[in-house]
Every structure is written in C-alpha cells, then in structure tokens.
Amino acid sequence: MMRHFLQIDGHSTEELCHILDTAESFTSVDDRAVKKVPLLRGKTIVNLFFEPSTRTRTTFELAAKRLSADVLNINIATSATTKGESLLDTLFNLEAMNSDMFIVRHPESGAAEFMSNYVAPHVSIINAGDGRHAHPTQAMLDMFTIRKYAKDFSKIKVAIVGDILHSRVARSQIEALNLLGAREVRVIAPRTLLPANISQLGVEVFQTCKEGLRDVDVIIMLRLQKERMQGGFLPSEHEYFQLYGLTSERLAFAKPDAIVMHPGPINRGVEISSEVADGPQSVILQQVEYGIAVRMAILSIAMGSHDKSDRDI
Amino acid sequence: MTELNAQQLTENLAKDLKSYISEHKIVDPIFIGIQTGGVWIANQLQALLENKDKLGVLDITFYRDDFSRVGIQPTVKPSKLPLSVDNKHIILIDDVLHTGRTIRAALNEIFDYGRPASVTLVVLVQRNGKELPIQPDVVAKTLTLEVTQHIKLRGPNPLELEIIDQK
Numbered sequence: 001m002m003r004h005f006l007q008i009d010g011h012s013t014e015e016l017c018h019i020l021d022t023a024e025s026f027t028s029v030d031d032r033a034v035k036k037v038p039l040l041r042g043k044t045i046v047n048l049f050f051e052p053s054t055r056t057r058t059t060f061e062l063a064a065k066r067l068s069a070d071v072l073n074i075n076i077a078t079s080a081t082t083k084g085e086s087l088l089d090t091l092f093n094l095e096a097m098n099s100d101m102f103i104v105r106h107p108e109s110g111a112a113e114f115m116s117n118y119v120a121p122h123v124s125i126i127n128a129g130d131g132r133h134a135h136p137t138q139a140m141l142d143m144f145t146i147r148k149y150a151k152d153f154s155k156i157k158v159a160i161v162g163d164i165l166h167s168r169v170a171r172s173q174i175e176a177l178n179l180l181g182a183r184e185v186r187v188i189a190p191r192t193l194l195p196a197n198i199s200q201l202g203v204e205v206f207q208t209c210k211e212g213l214r215d216v217d218v219i220i221m222l223r224l225q226k227e228r229m230q231g232g233f234l235p236s237e238h239e240y241f242q243l244y245g246l247t248s249e250r251l252a253f254a255k256p257d258a259i260v261m262h263p264g265p266i267n268r269g270v271e272i273s274s275e276v277a278d279g280p281q282s283v284i285l286q287q288v289e290y291g292i293a294v295r296m297a298i299l300s301i302a303m304g305s306h307d308k309s310d311r312d313i
Numbered sequence: 314m315t316e317l318n319a320q321q322l323t324e325n326l327a328k329d330l331k332s333y334i335s336e337h338k339i340v341d342p343i344f345i346g347i348q349t350g351g352v353w354i355a356n357q358l359q360a361l362l363e364n365k366d367k368l369g370v371l372d373i374t375f376y377r378d379d380f381s382r383v384g385i386q387p388t389v390k391p392s393k394l395p396l397s398v399d400n401k402h403i404i405l406i407d408d409v410l411h412t413g414r415t416i417r418a419a420l421n422e423i424f425d426y427g428r429p430a431s432v433t434l435v436v437l438v439q440r441n442g443k444e445l446p447i448q449p450d451v452v453a454k455t456l457t458l459e460v461t462q463h464i465k466l467r468g469p470n471p472l473e474l475e476i477i478d479q480k
Binding site for chain 2: 024025026027028032033034036037038297300305
C-alpha cells in the first residue's frame with residue numbers, strides 16, 4: 001500500500017478510487033457535534049513548508065486535527081536550506097522528535113521523494129507540492145470535486161487552461177484524469193507556456209479557448225504564476241486576459257452545466273473574471289472544502305499503511 | 314450444528330424488542346444499525362415494528378482500536394446519523410456480539426454526535442469470547458463456539474447465518 005504519497009504517477013486506478021471513497025466517508029465528519037475522529041490519536045504530523053502557502057497548509061492542518069493527530073507547523077524561508085544536506089539535517093532533527101509523518105512543500109522538484117529515501121521506516125512523506133513536478137493532493141481533491149458534480153469520468157471532457165509549463169498542479173491533474181479514465185483531457189495555453197513533452201502526457205493541445213472549450217464538462221483554470229514569469233513568456237497580463245482569461249463569453253463555449261475550477265489563489269482579471277469566479281458554475285470554494293476530507297483520507301491511508309508494514313517486519 | 318434460521322431469529326428479536334421498549338417506556342427511539350450486518354437487521358426490525366423513521370447508519374472504521382494493525386479498509390462507508398442524538402433514546406443494532414470492541418467503537422462514535430438519553434443494545438447473536446464488559450439488552454440467540462469458529466451473517470435478502478470453521 002502507500003506509505004508515502006509523492007505523486008500521482010505510479011499509483012493504480014484502484015488506489016485513487018480508494019482515496020476518493022475514503023474521502024467521501026470523511027465528509028460526514030463535518031455534520032456532527034464533535035468534528036473529529038480518533039483515528040490518528042497520538043500521532044505527530046509535521047507541516048514542513050519551504051514555500052509560502054495558505055490554503056494547502058491550513059487544510060492539511062485541519063485534516064490532521066480532525067483525525068486527532070498533533071500538528072506542528074514549520075515554515076522555512078524559501079531562500080534558506082535548499083541544498084540536499086541541510087534539508088536532510090532539518091528532517092533528521094524533526095524525526096528525532098518522534099514525528100510520524102511529514103507534509104512537505106518545497107520549491108525544488110523531487111524534494112519530497114528525496115526525503116522519502118532517507119526517513120525512518122515508520123515515517124511517511126506526503127508531497128504538498130514540489131517545484132514544477134507534482135501536487136498530488138491538490139489533484140486528488142480536484143478529482144473528488146469533479147466526481148461530485150460530473151459523476152462518471154468516462155463521459156467527461158476536461159480542459160485545463162493556462163500556465164501548464166510551470167504548473168505542478170496541471171501535471172498531477174493530467175495523470176489523475178488519465179488514470180481515472182476521463183474521456184478527453186485538453187490543455188489550452190500559448191505555446192510559450194506548454195512543456196516540450198506535452199504530447200507525451202496524453203492530452204489534446206489547443207491554442208485558443210474557442211476551440212478548446214467547446215463542449216467541455218469541466219474547466220480548470222490555472223493561476224498565472226507571476227513569481228515564475230521572469231523569462232518573458234508573455235507580453236503582459238492584460239494581453240493574457242484578452243486571449244485566455246475565462247469570461248462569461250468564453251464560458252459559453254462549454255456545455256451549459258460545465259463546472260469551473262481553480263486551485264487558487266485566483267488572480268481576478270488575469271486568468272479569470274470576477275463574474276465567472278463568483279458565478280453559479282464556479283465550484284472554487286467547494287474545492288477548498290473538499291480538500292479537507294480528501295487530505296484526511298490520504299493522511300489516514302498513508303499512516304495506516306506504514307504501521308502495517310512495521311508489523312510485517 | 315444447531316439450526317440457525319436468521320429470518321426466524323430476526324422475527325423473535327423484533328417481538329422481544331417491542332416488549333422491551335414498552336416495558337422500559339422508551340419514547341421515540343432512534344434505530345441505528347452498525348455496517349453492514351447490523352444495518353440489515355435494523356432495516357428488518359424497523360419493518361417488523363412498523364417504524365418508518367430514517368434508519369441511522371454507523372460505520373465504525375474510524376473508531377476501531379486496531380487501525381494501527383489493519384489500516385483503512387477499502388469498504389468504509391459514511392456514517393449517517395440523525396442531525397442530533399441529544400436526549401434521544403437510541404436502539405443500537407448489530408448482527409453478532411463477540412469481543413465487544415465494535416460496540417465500544419460505536420458508542421464512542423455516537424457520543425461524538427451528542428449526548429443520548431439512553432442506548433439499548435440489540436443483537437441477533439451473542440457468542441462467547443467477550444473481551445469488554447458489554448452485554449446486550451435484547452438478544453435472539455446465544456451460542457458457544459470453538460475459538461476457531463466464526464459466525465457470519467449473509468444478506469440482506471434473504472438473511473442467512475453461517476458458521477465458518479477455520480481449523
């Protein structure tokens with residue numbers, strides 16, 4: 001089973017479904033007087049964030065607390081400790097405090113996997129976003145949201161719009177959608193914001209919204225990552241909105257009941273208009289809400305697995 | 314081996330439960346079944362007692378005391394209890410009472426929904442092997458089995474009890 005959760009790639013369809021089904025059960029925890037289950041009582045989970053984050057960190061923290069685990073939040077400035085050795089030192093020190101799980105966000109691709117190679121056998125690593133590589137828990141909460149609204153993956157067309165090149169979210173979403181058997185996965189982006197290997201990812205590539213959004217069931221907008229835009233990928237934010245921003249007019253190309261998603265934080269007027277972001281087809285805030293249940297599922301499945309492997313030794 | 318007619322036992326259980334409820338003057342009880350066998354029995358008891366309320370359903374996976382040994386099971390289903398159990402009389406229903414650990418977990422979960430006025434434990438079959446001080450209030454059949462024997466309820470239609478020997 002899965003002791004670590006580092007990326008979508010390498011997991012089976014069954015494992016992804018198991019996560020989604022377990023998350024479904026956790027959604028009922030919110031309905032009750034005590035919004036907690038005792039599953040991870042006595043476990044220590046460390047949120048280890050080398051990059052700023054609000055939504056991801058807080059929903060992981062809430063997820064861990066609703067599972068009755070103790071949570072430690074550690075934010076380390078982006079500039080410090082990006083070299084391998086100091087990263088491991090940080091890790092070993094925290095491990096010495098008998099932590100059971102690390103939730104890691106890091107600006108370098110592969111950081112979470114690197115750490116997973118060095119932690120003790122009773123410790124899990126969950127990737128909360130590493131460089132441009134992967135953000136698997138975000139992808140899973142997106143899949144959960146899609147399944148809530150669209151039900152059957154084999155019938156839906158999904159368009160991912162925007163900065164695919166820099167997006168770890170898009171990469172994980174594409175892998176998850178393909179594993180879960182989505183009928184069609186499209187990406188819509190200017191050529192400068194597409195990775196070179198895009199054709200190998202199992203997607204249809206479109207350069208314009210008019211063609212790409214036609215008859216889709218799900219639209220996923222990506223954030224224009226201003227902090228990663230020094231290389232002259234785009235003439236201007238204004239021009240980007242003119243060509244790729246999701247407006248009511250463009251939304252009309254999709255199916256009438258299409259849902260609009262965004263991993264957040266949204267740049268209003270850059271990749272999405274306020275009218276659409278706050279409109280009836282937007283499920284952006286539901287994504288945040290479902291994020292808690294999905295992360296509860298991933299934390300408990302991972303924790304349950306490593307204890308089991310301990311017993312088998 | 315003893316003939317076990319699950320259908321007949323469930324009917325007897327319904328009769329006994331009916332007199333238990335009137336004897337103890339329980340008003341407006343809430344029926345709660347434990348997944349999966351307990352839910353089947355609870356559905357039948359509600360039908361036999363002509364109780365049309367929505368059945369509460371408990372999945373105790375998140376409250377099990379062996380999580381660290383078995384992890385999360387793929388079969389976990391959501392618990393669905395009435396919005397408030399505060400000051401309500403609960404009829405908690407399961408198929409087999411063995412160690413008592415499931416009931417311990419179920420009680421803990423119910424108390425996370427509120428503070429019920431009372432909990433009555435109803436089981437189809439009680440067997441030996443108790444590990445916790447938990448007794449049923451209403452029970453249709455008490456069995457003594459070998460350590461290697463397990464009793465399993467199949468269902469929901471029809472309900473069948475089977476004793477499996479793992480010698």
